[in-house]
Amino acid sequence: MAVTCTGENRVLRAVVSGEVDHHGAKQIMGELERSINAALPRSLTLDLGEVSFMDSSGIAVILRAYRRLGELGGELKVCNIPEQAGKVLRAAGVDRLVSFE
């Protein structure tokens, strides 16, 4: 499991773990999508604390979650961002779209 979700009352927390590259992104997106569809969250916090590597595939994962939450009228937050992943996300300007904690 690359994504572990916890939460109730449409407040979801998803811990992403491992390497978020093209090889891993499809599985992560799939697992995240299923959790979002099941919980229909009004708030989703993506916890990247267990991410050991992230490239631009991670940008696509976060932007997709951002769009899904937008459709649901919810809010996306990203927290516990490791330094390497943060540099990638900032280089792409994701921090201007999604709130980082």
Next chain:
Amino acid sequence: MTKPVNEAAVVFLSRSANEGFARATAACFAAQLDPTLDEVNDIKTAVSEAVTNCIVHAYPDCIGKVSMRLRLFGDNTLEIVVKDWGVGIEDVAQARQPLYTTGDETRSGMGFTIMESFMDGVKVRSAPGKGTTVTLRRRVSLRVGGGA
């Protein structure tokens, strides 16, 4: 151009499992420069983008060969050449634009942008039907007190 101090090369198939292999290989070769953790991460990230492009775009419907040549120069510069013999890029300038992608929803179109912001130099040569060569250059800082 001056002769490299050290050189290594690997050839692998365009399977996504090799993204991690290519990153680790480049990081391993770069280790002799005594880079900081940040520098290693920058190199790994850029390599990941270049190799992913080969896997996703160069060989969209088949498995092909990807080569990665690593060269080290006397001024502490690392040069990484990632080459494929795939479909090539019609318009390189367009492909390098942020958010431009011909990939599916798992792609962000930010690969070249990331390579450019993490490396000192990114060169792309491509011929449709023949393949693409991406050359990444990054100078690693010399650390005071660091032995060679």
